[in-house]
Amino acid sequence: MKAIVVYQSLWGSTAAVAQAIAEGLGKGAKALSTTEATPEALRGVDLVVAGAPIHAFNLPTKESVESSLDRAVKKGDPSPDVSQMLMRDWLGGLPGGIGAAAAAFDTRVPGPLGHGGASKILKRMDRAGLTPVAKPRGFQVAMRTTESIKTGELLDGELDRAREWGRELAAAVA
């Protein structure tokens, strides 16, 4: 099976989840950033999985990505990668006629803030003509402070969950 796992990721957590999902999907699957996942890269795929971090109960916007540059909690924190195409723009540019299965995920902090990401991605993929094969899935990162929601590390076990989900998706599409 040919599968692409597309991600937008500022601090690397969503990218790491995407990579683990691709590992679970098996040979023929690869993780690509929104910038790398061009319409040509999607040609002939059986499954497209897409994921992004939740920003303010929504998919990242230009403003939320820019605001993340000011969110260093302490000196020495890594800088976010603000260069990737926004997931919402990537979804807007999905070519018609891909004819593939679809699944979506997000990364989020634990608790009530964690909604508004994966479900939106899946709805937009559905509208673009892809066929959802699984419920949207969230993977959790630790929240560092309550004042400044930013990246944290993925909680223990989340990469294993991602790999397992990849295996389940491969079985659902087979």
Ligand SMILES: Cc1cc2nc3c(=O)[nH]c(=O)nc-3n(C[C@H](O)[C@H](O)[C@H](O)COP(=O)(O)O)c2cc1C
């Ligand atoms: C501007 C901004 C807004 C955020 N808003 C939310 C939110 O509403 N809900 C939530 O669960 N996490 C929120 N977060 C935390 C992100 O989900 C977290 O930074 C992300 O999962 C890390 O993934 P990444 O390393 O791939 O960027 C926010 C983060 C930023 C930078």
